Amino acid sequence: MSKILAIESSCDETAASVIENGKLLSNVVSTQIEVHRKYGGVMPEIASRLHAENISIVIKEAMETANCKFEDLNAVAVTRGPGLIGALHVGLQAAKTIAMLYKIPLIPVHHLAGHIYANEYVSELKFPLLAVVVSGGNTELVLMKNHLDFKVVAETRDDAIGECYDKVARVLGLPYPGGIPIDKLAKEGKHTYNLPTPLKGEKTLDLSYSGLKTNVINLVHNLEQKGEKVNVADMCKSFQDVAVSLVIDRTKKVVKQYDIKQVILAGGVSANSYLRSEMTNAMNEMNVDINIPPMWCCTDNASMIAKVAEKLYQLKIFAPLSIGADPNWSIEEWNKF
Ligand code: KG4
Secondary structure (H helix, E strand, O other): OOEEEEEEOOOOEEEEEEEEOOEEEEEEEEEOHHHHHOOOOOOHHHHHHHHHHHHHHHHHHHHHHOOOOHHHOOEEEEEEEOOOHHHHHHHHHHHHHHHHHHOOOEEEEEHHHHHHHHHHHOOOOOOOEEEEEEOOOOEEEEEEEEOOEEEEEEEEOOOOHHHHHHHHHHHOOOOOOOHHHHHHHHOOOOOOOOOOOOOOOOOOOOEOOHHHHHHHHHHHHHHHHOOOOOOHHHHHHHHHHHHHHHHHHHHHHHHHHHOOOEEEEEOHHHHOHHHHHHHHHHHHHOOOEEEOOOHHHOOOOOHHHHHHHHHHHHOOOOEOOOOOOOOOOOHHHOOOO
16 A cells, blocks of 8 residues: 655656555646747756746645645655756755655656656556657667566667757747647648658667758758748658658567567657557557557656656665766666665
8 A cells, every 4th residue: 555746857847646556646747838938948947946936836736636645645756867957856855855754765766767657557568568768858769578677779879859859840930849839730741851861771770860950950941041931841741750760660670679569659759649650550560569658648747757656665665865866867777876
C-alpha cells in the first residue's frame, strides 16, 4: 500500500500528481509555454524562476484534488534529471523539504524512464521492448529486457528531434513549441522540397538532426534571398517526412536486430500524428506490438513520474536528502546517485 506525491520540473512544465496503489488521484500541470513562446524556445533562467513561483501552488492543487494530506503520504518522488539544472533544482528542493518535514522517503526518478512508463497507463509492457524516446531534449532508442532495465542502443549524434522541430518552426515563423504547428501544416502540404536524409549511406544505427535543421534554415534563407516565397506547408511536409522516416528506419533495424516484441513511443514528439501513424503501420507490417501513450501523457507531466515512483517505492530505492540534480543523468544509470 502506498500513497506517493510526484513532482516534475525538468523543463517548462511545473507538475505534481498523487498516486495511490496504481490509481492516479490527481495530475496538475502548469505550463510556461506562453512565456517562452516570445523567445522561440525555453529560456532556462526564466523557466527556473517560474518553477519557483508556481511549484507550491501546483503541489497544493495536486494534494487538494487527490483529497490527500501531507501526513498521509508514504513517499515523495521527483524528477532528478535529465533536464535544465536550475529547473530541476526547484522540484528537487520542494521534494526534499516535504521528505524532511514529514519524515518520508525521497524517490529520485529519471525523466525518460517516466516518459517510457507513461505507457503503462494504457498497456502492459512486454519484453524485450524497444522504447522510442523522442522529445525536445532527447532522441534515443532504449532496449528493455525487463522492468527498469534500460540499454541505449541508438541515439542522436547531435540535436534531439524535438529541438529540430522547434528550430525549423522558428525559421518558418511558426510559434513555439514548433512540433504542433508543423504537424498540423504538414497535413496540408506536399513533399516538394528536397532535403537530404541524415547519415544516408552510413552503416550506423545513430540518428542526427542538426544537419537537417541547418538544411532547412539554409534553404529558407536562399529562397528568401532570391525573392522566392517559401511554401510553409510544403516545407513542413518535406521536413517532417525526412525527420520521421529516420526514426522509423532506425526502429525497424533495431527491432530486427534484437527480436523486439513491443515498441513503445515516449516523449513530447510522440504526440506527432504522422509519427504515430507511420510507426503503427511499420510495426503492424513487422507483426510487432506497438503502444503509444495517450495524448495527455505525451508531454511533460508528473503522472509519468508517479508511475515509476511506485515501482521504486516497492524496491525501496530512496535517495539521501543531500542528493543533487543531474542534468545529464544517463537512463542506464537511473539507480546511481
Ligand atoms: O517531452 P517534452 O514535453 O519535453 C522534453 O522533455 O523535451 O517534449 C517537448 C517537445 C518539443 O520540442 C515540441 O515541439 C515537441 O515535443 N512536440 C511535438 C508535437 N507536440 C510536441 N513534435 C512533433 N509533433 C507534435 N505534435
